[in-house]
Amino acid sequence: MSVIIETSLLRKEFTVRRKAGRFRRTSTTVSAVDGVSLSVAEGEMLGYIGPNGAGKSTTLKMLTGVLTPSGGTVSVCGLTPVPQRARLARRIGVVFGQRSQLWWDLPLTESFTLLRHVYQVPAADHAARLRYCRSLLDLDSFVDTPVRQLSLGQRMRGELTAALLHGPSVLFLDEPTIGLDVLSKQAVRAFLGQVAERGDTTVVLTTHDLADIEKLCRRLVVIDHGHVVHDGTLDELHATYRSKRRIVADLDAPWPGRDLPGAAVESVEADGYRVTLTLEGATAGEVVARLAQAVPLRDLSVLEPEIEDVVARLYAGASSVGTAVPGDR
Numbered sequence: 001m002s003v004i005i006e007t008s009l010l011r012k013e014f015t016v017r018r019k020a021g022r023f024r025r026t027s028t029t030v031s032a033v034d035g036v037s038l039s040v041a042e043g044e045m046l047g048y049i050g051p052n053g054a055g056k057s058t059t060l061k062m063l064t065g066v067l068t069p070s071g072g073t074v075s076v077c078g079l080t081p082v083p084q085r086a087r088l089a090r091r092i093g094v095v096f097g098q099r100s101q102l103w104w105d106l107p108l109t110e111s112f113t114l115l116r117h118v119y120q121v122p123a124a125d126h127a128a129r130l131r132y133c134r135s136l137l138d139l140d141s142f143v144d145t146p147v148r149q150l151s152l153g154q155r156m157r158g159e160l161t162a163a164l165l166h167g168p169s170v171l172f173l174d175e176p177t178i179g180l181d182v183l184s185k186q187a188v189r190a191f192l193g194q195v196a197e198r199g200d201t202t203v204v205l206t207t208h209d210l211a212d213i214e215k216l217c218r219r220l221v222v223i224d225h226g227h228v229v230h231d232g233t234l235d236e237l238h239a240t241y242r243s244k245r246r247i248v249a250d251l252d253a254p255w256p257g258r259d260l261p262g263a264a265v266e267s268v269e270a271d272g273y274r275v276t277l278t279l280e281g282a283t284a285g286e287v288v289a290r291l292a293q294a295v296p297l298r299d300l301s302v303l304e305p306e307i308e309d310v311v312a313r314l315y316a317g318a319s320s321v322g323t324a325v326p327g328d329r
């Protein structure tokens with residue numbers, strides 16, 4: 001697989017000037033992106049996440065040629081984004097939550113036709129891509145409605161179509177599911193899942209909705225204070241942070257307060273009739289068998305580690321040490 005996005009020690013600093021008294025101004029430098037080195041292979045779907053102000057949007061803006069880096073190198077589709085922005089625009093599609101590429105007063109169909117002319121897409125290619133998006137994103141019921149009358153979910157489906165009509169090699173999505181209702185979220189995720197499966201478009205996705213990541217992205221890059229603090233699969237993230245499976249058991253007698261080999265008692269609730277155990281080295285089956293010997297069981301469930309939990313711990317750890325080294329935790 002060849003590399004389609006590559007950054008090396010990418011940096012962006014902003015100078016912020018503030019009034020300090022009547023005539024004086026002070027200026028401070030904000031380091032928004034501080035040495036990000038990334039390599040994304042063709043066809044990959046990459047989740048790019050981090051807490052507020054971590055540097056995600058600034059990175060995307062440098063990758064799409066909107067912002068000039070302060071240092072380091074960046075290459076997308078073999079092009080340097082800022083000086084080659086016009087050529088890059090033909091190779092990438094962009095959906096940024098705040099900005100629309102649709103014409104507000106026109107129906108979606110007309111925006112799509114205008115975009116065909118902007119990008120000079122051959123009619124047959126345009127028609128094939130539009131057919132694909134119309135059916136997968138279920139656009140038919142609102143494709144003739146002016147954009148300003150669409151719901152947020154409908155508009156987002158239109159935005160995704162608009163971003164794909166010129167057949168980009170890379171799609172940049174900034175918070176594509178933010179504020180969407182459940183059905184639209186599902187539609188957008190299912191569609192992106194299809195795009196990933198086809199494997200001909202590389203996708204970089206930022207989101208605060210970790211379910212997006214869980215459903216779509218095998219690889220996850222976490223950024224905090226401008227630094228990459230994790231780059232790997234979700235499973236690796238769980239392994240690094242030693243995420244544990246848990247067993248919640250409802251009991252027919254109060255918990256006798258015993259040690260169970262291979263598990264740690266996390267909490268005892270409901271007057272001793274509910275116990276939560278964290279698996280430590282033993283399988284769920286082994287622990288359930290030992291539990292059943294210790295006390296009569298009424299009901300139990302095994303909980304998989306929550307991505308929210310592990311990411312919250314990662315953010316907390318990263319923030320407290322500036323540049324986190326997960327292995328040190």
Ligand SMILES: Nc1ncnc2c1ncn2[C@@H]1O[C@H](COP(=O)(O)OP(=O)(O)OP(=O)(O)O)[C@@H](O)[C@H]1O
Nearest residue numbers: 014016030032050051052053054055056057058059
């Ligand atoms: N134009 C700008 N001028 C000054 N500071 C900026 C500018 N743009 C971003 N910043 C600062 O750079 C840092 C990174 O911002 P960025 O928008 O990239 O974060 P983010 O991870 O996208 O956050 P969010 O999830 O809140 O959108 C923040 O401290 C932000 O205040």
